Amino acid sequence: MSNILQLKRVIKEKCTVSYEYRVEGKWLKYFNLNESFFITYPFDISDVPDSILTVPFVCNFLPAIWLCDAKAVIPSIDKDFYEQIDNIKKGYMDMYPMLEFKGVLEVKEVLTNNESEDGGSALLFSGGVDAYTSLIRHINEKPLLATLWGPDVDIDNEAGWSKVKKGIMETADDFDLEFIPIKTAMKKVINEPCLTGLVSASKDDWYHGFQHGIAIISHMAPVAYKKGLSKVYIASSFPAYAKGTYTCASDPTIDNYMKYCGCSTIHDGYELDRQQKIHYIVEEKNKHNYKVRLHVCWESDGGENCCHCEKCYRTVIGIVAEGENPLNYGFNWSGKNIKVMKKDFKTKLVIPENRINTRYIIPQTIMKENIHKLTNAKDYKWFMEMDFSRFNRYFLKLLYNSKVARKIRNVTSKIK
Ligand SMILES: [Zn+2]
Known part of the structure; x- marks a missing residue:
C-alpha cells in the first residue's frame, strides 16, 4: 500500500x-x-x-x-x-x-x-x-x-x-x-x-x-x-x-x-556569528539602556537559565568576553558558578567538534583582547589558557545529566 x-x-x-x-x-x-x-x-x-x-x-x-x-x-x-x-x-x-x-x-x-x-512584521x-x-x-x-x-x-x-x-x-x-x-x-x-x-x-x-x-x-x-x-x-x-x-x-x-x-x-542575522551577536547586544544595550533578559537554556523546567549547562556556559563566556557581567543579562551568576564551570570544562563538557570554534575559540580570542575590560579576569584565566585543539579530541566526555548531552550523544554515536 x-x-x-x-x-x-x-x-x-x-x-x-x-x-x-x-x-x-x-x-x-x-x-x-x-x-x-x-x-x-x-x-x-x-x-x-x-x-x-x-x-x-x-x-x-x-x-x-x-x-x-x-x-x-x-x-x-x-x-x-x-x-x-x-x-x-x-x-x-x-x-x-x-x-x-x-x-x-x-x-x-x-x-x-x-x-x-x-x-x-513579527x-x-x-x-x-x-x-x-x-x-x-x-x-x-x-x-x-x-x-x-x-x-x-x-x-x-x-x-x-x-x-x-x-x-x-x-x-x-x-x-x-x-x-x-x-x-x-x-x-x-x-x-x-x-x-x-x-x-x-x-x-x-x-x-x-x-x-x-x-x-x-x-x-x-x-x-x-x-x-x-x-x-x-x-x-x-x-x-x-x-x-x-x-x-x-x-x-x-x-x-x-x-x-x-x-x-x-x-x-x-546570518551574516553574524554568535560572538558578533553578543557584541551587538552588549553595544546596543549600553547605548540605549535596554533591558536584556536572555533566555538561552531549556535544561531547567523552571524556565530560567540553569547556569550549569553547555548553552548557559557558552553564553556566559561570550558575555564575559565582551567585558560584561552575566548578572545584567539574565544569569544568576556568581563566583561559585565559575568554579563549577571550570571543573565541568576540564572533566565532562560536551561540545560537538564543528561548533567548538564559534562557541569557544572565538570568545576565547575576544576575551584575551578585552582582558583590560574584565573586572575579574583572574577568575577566567583558566579559560583563556585552555587548549581547545587538545580539548577537541576529548569532547565526547559526556555531561550525563544533561538532556542536550543525551541528544548529542545519540547523534555522535551514529557518527562514529
Ligand atoms: Zn542552562
Missing part, C-alpha cells in the same frame, strides 16, 4: 484549529495518531480561511511526505505558499544529498489570500542570543513577538511554560511590543525517535535537521492573515561562513522561501 496522508477537515473552534486526517501505508509508524493535532492562537481564528490554516498542517509533515515518497491529499492551500514548495524542497535536497526527496502534494484548490501589502522569539539580536535589529518596526509552546517546552508542562511566557512577556513589555503565544501539538503528533531513524544517514536528528524551521514558520500563517503582516523574521543560529559544516532545518536556503498570504520570511 502506498503512503497517503489525507486532510479530511479543518476544524475551527474560537482560538483553536484542529485537523482531522487519515494516514495509510508503511509510514504510519512515523505518526502518533493517538494525539490530536491542534494549534491554539491568542485570537479567534474562525474567520481565517482553511487554505491558510492548512499551511502549518502541511509543513509539519512535508519533509516526511518527501522522504517517504507519500501522497498528501489536501482540499485547499494558500497560493503564495504552494508556489514555493519546490524551492523549499530544493533547499532540503541541497542540504541532504544523501537522501531522496520525492512525494507529491495533490491539492484540490489553490487560493489567493493576499491580505498584507506593506503590513507590519519575530519568532525564544529569548536567546539569536532572537534578541533580531529583536534589537528590527526594534524600529515594533515587531510582534511570537513564541510557540510545544517545540521547546512540552505542552503538558504548564509550570515550565508559564515561566517562559512570563519572561517573554516581560521582554515584550520592556520594548512595548505585542506578544503572541501559540500552543501547538506539532511535536506530539509525530514519532520523533522513529523519524530520526529514518534520516540517520544525515547524522542529524529529525527535529533539528528536518522539522523545526518550516514547521515553526508555518504557524505564523494565521497570524500573518489576521494581523496583516508582510514580514516574519526567524533568527539565524549558524553564521554564513559555517555553510557546509552544519545541517539544520532552519537555513536561509529553506526559510527565505516560506511565504503565505503576501507575507515573506526572513532568516535574519
Whole structure:
C-alpha cells in the first residue's frame, strides 16, 4: 500500500484549529495518531480561511511526505505558499544529498489570500542570543513577538511554560511590543525517535535537521492573515561562513522561501556569528539602556537559565568576553558558578567538534583582547589558557545529566 496522508477537515473552534486526517501505508509508524493535532492562537481564528490554516498542517509533515515518497491529499492551500514548495524542497535536497526527496502534494484548490501589502512584521522569539539580536535589529518596526509552546517546552508542562511566557512577556513589555503565544501539538503528533531513524544517514536528528524551521514558520500563517503582516523574521543560529559544516532545518536556503498570504520570511542575522551577536547586544544595550533578559537554556523546567549547562556556559563566556557581567543579562551568576564551570570544562563538557570554534575559540580570542575590560579576569584565566585543539579530541566526555548531552550523544554515536 502506498503512503497517503489525507486532510479530511479543518476544524475551527474560537482560538483553536484542529485537523482531522487519515494516514495509510508503511509510514504510519512515523505518526502518533493517538494525539490530536491542534494549534491554539491568542485570537479567534474562525474567520481565517482553511487554505491558510492548512499551511502549518502541511509543513509539519512535508519533509516526511518527501522522504517517504507519500501522497498528501489536501482540499485547499494558500497560493503564495504552494508556489514555493519546490524551492523549499530544493533547499532540503541541497542540504541532504544523501537522501531522496520525492512525494507529491495533490491539492484540490489553490487560493489567493493576499491580505498584507506593506503590513507590519513579527519575530519568532525564544529569548536567546539569536532572537534578541533580531529583536534589537528590527526594534524600529515594533515587531510582534511570537513564541510557540510545544517545540521547546512540552505542552503538558504548564509550570515550565508559564515561566517562559512570563519572561517573554516581560521582554515584550520592556520594548512595548505585542506578544503572541501559540500552543501547538506539532511535536506530539509525530514519532520523533522513529523519524530520526529514518534520516540517520544525515547524522542529524529529525527535529533539528528536518522539522523545526518550516514547521515553526508555518504557524505564523494565521497570524500573518489576521494581523496583516508582510514580514516574519526567524533568527539565524549558524553564521554564513559555517555553510557546509552544519545541517539544520532552519537555513536561509529553506526559510527565505516560506511565504503565505503576501507575507515573506526572513532568516535574519546570518551574516553574524554568535560572538558578533553578543557584541551587538552588549553595544546596543549600553547605548540605549535596554533591558536584556536572555533566555538561552531549556535544561531547567523552571524556565530560567540553569547556569550549569553547555548553552548557559557558552553564553556566559561570550558575555564575559565582551567585558560584561552575566548578572545584567539574565544569569544568576556568581563566583561559585565559575568554579563549577571550570571543573565541568576540564572533566565532562560536551561540545560537538564543528561548533567548538564559534562557541569557544572565538570568545576565547575576544576575551584575551578585552582582558583590560574584565573586572575579574583572574577568575577566567583558566579559560583563556585552555587548549581547545587538545580539548577537541576529548569532547565526547559526556555531561550525563544533561538532556542536550543525551541528544548529542545519540547523534555522535551514529557518527562514529
Ligand atoms: Zn542552562
